[in-house]
Amino acid sequence: MRRKSLGRPYLTIVEELIKFVLSIFLLSVLVFTLSRLAPGDPLYAYYGDRVEKMSMEEQETARERLGLQESIPVQYVRWIKGAVRGDFGISYQYKRDVKEVIAGRLGNTLLLGGLGFIIIFVLALFLGLFCARREDQRADRVVCGIGTLTSCIPDFWLSLLLILVFSVWLRWLPGSGAYSVGAEGSLADRGRHLILPLSVVVLGHLWYYAYLVRNRLLEETRADYVLLARMKGLSGKQVLYRHCLRNALPSYLSMMAIAFPHILGGTYVAETVFSYPGIGTLAYESARYQDYNLLMVVSLLTGSMVILGNLAAKLLNGRIDPRMRLKTGAFKEEAERW
């Protein structure tokens, strides 16, 4: 009875929250266990090559000090006890609090990934509409051809090509880093450093989504309601924008939710190739050098971003599609404005 009186929207929020916490918890167990089972010695992350000069006893003490001697479950319990208090330990590589290490990089990744996501989101819609309006005409075929070509080029290959052309040959743009030494505060400098990695993120993903939009819209143009709309005297273009787009939009949004991890992954690749100081490079380094504490937070952060992206899309979706709105309880029974 009490559950019922809470009402559907609250219930959904509570449900989603529980799901979120559970997923993150499971993810933490998984990453924790796997990272420790993977071959490699975390002492290298901490001491570098000096490990080889250390005696057995010295190594033992070091391990004990880092808490690496106990069994995995014991280590995990200790980790999670700290984690709920906001203490995620120190990074072995950077010898600083993990939170500090990440805080210095998160902005860079959000800038690159966020900009990439927004550009892809808008351009894909635009290109999809452009092609759908000209189905099978020359313009559509040309764009489809170019699109297919760009999406066939692997990200790292494209990155190398761009670096070669724009920073080695033409010397127009920097090929690595997020800013020049001594120009940390300059927006123009940051922008210049963003262009190449951003191009890789966008070019690597754009066509995939634009093509989906195109096909989704064309599917809509075959629907029955299109005939009725045209019988009102609307032109094909008007029907596409006023009717088909509206129907394709909810599924585009949920598609972009699934796109979020995909594009984030692309950001990580671009970061690594361009030595761009972001979460992606950290993810790569921490996994490679058994920097356990750092790896945990990077994984959980990435996981949270993915889940939250999905959730946001679901909520948005529920606002646009009246059928979804009914399901999520956001639908008001009284008459809608028209």
Added chain:
Amino acid sequence: MDVLTVKDLSVSFYRESGEIEAVKHVSFSLRAGEILVIMGDTGCGKSVLCKSILKLLPDIAKIKTGQIFLQGKEITHYTEKEMQKLRGTVFSMVFQNPMTALNPCMSVGAQIAEAVRLRNPELSRRERQDRVINLLELVGIDHPGERAGQYPFQLSGGMAQRCVIAIALAADPAVLFADEPTTSLDVGVQSQVLELLLELRKKLGMAVIFITHNPEVAAQMADRAALMRDGELYRIGDAEEIFGKTIPNNCGRID
């Protein structure tokens, strides 16, 4: 006076597999204010015939021969722009399945209002809303103010078809095409919708091309009837002549 005249109309689909002749040398004329029933089995070309008059066929379909006259004026080779001016003003259409014919993401009020706006752009928002309510009342929907705010999925099939009819009437058409408007409805609702169409025709005086494969429905609706088979219109005449006075079920076999 004939509102619509079709002479020797042939329509083919051109696919990679070859030419499909969907409509062959069809001629008929539609008189002002009458209901002309076009009857024939599924797949005989009824829908293609009416979509070819309205130029709603995909690009692979071409008019091969023939002419179409609207109120004495030839419209056979009208461009898409010119057709857009006729659709929603002179021509309207009611579809077979109202649940898919309505846009699932728009309230029915908004969909009717859109048709009103295209027909009468001079109306203010207020006047347009009044017109929508009037149309909903005209097609026999109770509490039109509340219904207008609802979405297609909240309506029954019969209710949705009434809304589609309201959209068609927003045009104040000279010719209404009704392509199997009751085929997807429950039997009880079917007769209500047929009654409604008869009543509206009387009230508004438009001519109706009514398509069906059901002889009983045909006999109930027809002033005149045309019979189709395999893309050919092989017989046309007054209802009495075609259906006889008594057993409409035989009509399919009359030659």
